[in-house]
Amino acid sequence: MASQRAELQYWPTLKAWIQENRLGNYPGATTTPVVHCVICLDKDEILTPATPPQNIANAHPGVTLFCGHMMCKACYGRWEKHLTEAGKAVTCPTCRHKLVYTTSQVASNGCTHPAYAWDLPVETYSPINIPPTKDDEGSIPNFCHNCRVDRMKYIARHITELRQEGYDDLQVRNILLHSAGGALELTDFEQRAAFPPNANGTYFAPWVAPPRNNEQNYLLDQLRQQLVREGHSWRGRVPQPPPVGFFGLQ
Numbered sequence: 001m002a003s004q005r006a007e008l009q010y011w012p013t014l015k016a017w018i019q020e021n022r023l024g025n026y027p028g029a030t031t032t033p034v035v036h037c038v039i040c041l042d043k044d045e046i047l048t049p050a051t052p053p054q055n056i057a058n059a060h061p062g063v064t065l066f067c068g069h070m071m072c073k074a075c076y077g078r079w080e081k082h083l084t085e086a087g088k089a090v091t092c093p094t095c096r097h098k099l100v101y102t103t104s105q106v107a108s109n110g111c112t113h114p115a116y117a118w119d120l121p122v123e124t125y126s127p128i129n130i131p132p133t134k135d136d137e138g139s140i141p142n143f144c145h146n147c148r149v150d151r152m153k154y155i156a157r158h159i160t161e162l163r164q165e166g167y168d169d170l171q172v173r174n175i176l177l178h179s180a181g182g183a184l185e186l187t188d189f190e191q192r193a194a195f196p197p198n199a200n201g202t203y204f205a206p207w208v209a210p211p212r213n214n215e216q217n218y219l220l221d222q223l224r225q226q227l228v229r230e231g232h233s234w235r236g237r238v239p240q241p242p243p244v245g246f247f248g249l250q
Contacts, residue, residue, distance in 0.1 A: 005034035009071075009094060011064035011120075012133060018049050021124055035062060035120075038094050039075035046072060049124040063117040066140050066234050067097040068133040070120060080114050090114040097134065101144050101235075111147040115140045116236035129232045140234045142187065145227075148235075152223050155186070155194055156216035163212065193222035 008014060017033050035046040037060065045055060046062035061073045069092050076093075083090045089112065090099045099117075102110035118130045132138030143151065155176065162172045173195045177186060186194070194210060210218045 004031050006031045008033050008035060009038060009069050011068045011070055011130065012136060014048060014050070014070070014120075015128065015130075018121065018124060018128070021049065035070050037062070037072040037075050038069070039071050039079060042072070046070060046120065047122050048120055049122065049126065051122075061122075062120040064120055064130060064133070065092050065097075065117055066099055066115055066134055066138065067092045067095050068135060069094040073117070073119065076117055080117075084114060099140070101140055101142055101147070110142040111144055113144045113147065115234050116144075118236075129237070131233050138234070143235075145235050148223060149220065151190065152193070152219045153216055155190060156210070156219045159194065159210060159215045160213075189226060193219055193226070 014033055014035065032052075033048065033050045035048055035050075036042065037046060042060065044058045044060060045051060047056065047059035048062065051059050062070050063073045063076050064070045065076070071093065079093055080090050091097060092099060099115045100110070100112045101115060102112060121128055121130075158176060159172055162175060163169075167175065176194065177191060
């Protein structure tokens with residue numbers, strides 16, 4: 001009996017089908033998923049592990065968003081570009097969920113750049129690197145990769161300038177943590193990277209501070225190590241491990 005196709009647009013449902021198929025729980029199944037783009041409404045489907053061999057040549061590469069909805073990669077790219085150029089926050093074209101980097105962790109509420117859209121796997125045994133979606137208790141981080149790097153460079157520059165003005169390291173830390181010149185509020189990771197606690201778990205002397213005259217390389221290396229620990233997220237893919245030059249480190 002020929003397999004019938006069931007329309008779906010939700011990544012967690014497709015993911016469950018893929019995982020069950022890997023376990024061999026769908027041999028001879030009479031129903032397999034099919035995904036079509038909600039933007040272009042093209043009759044040709046989006047390429048997924050459920051795409052029949054005879055349809056692969058005409059299938060479109062697809063992406064999934066943090067909300068879990070799927071669509072053509074090219075269509076979503078145009079959708080994101082249109083909203084960005086119009087000065088609007090990027091949202092899902094299906095559910096209108098906001099797809100920007102933001103969090104309540106910091107006063108600035110994130111960088112508000114568009115969140116990463118993950119490529120859909122195309123083969124049953126392709127690695128599934130897509131992070132948990134909204135309904136799977138996932139979360140969009142507060143800053144994109146580029147903004148995290150820019151923030152680290154700003155923190156390093158600020159530390160260097162304050163030291164040159166004669167402030168000791170404890171004064172530098174207090175200025176950065178409590179005001180940062182009114183321009184920046186540090187995240188928990190940035191605090192730990194710039195001013196790690198001492199062996200007693202406190203921030204009182206003796207404590208570790210970024211080495212003088214090498215603040216930027218030191219802090220960017222801390223960020224590089226953090227990305228290895230975090231792995232893939234809605235910030236996108238990260239080289240495993242990121243090479244030393246990934247963030248301009250020499």
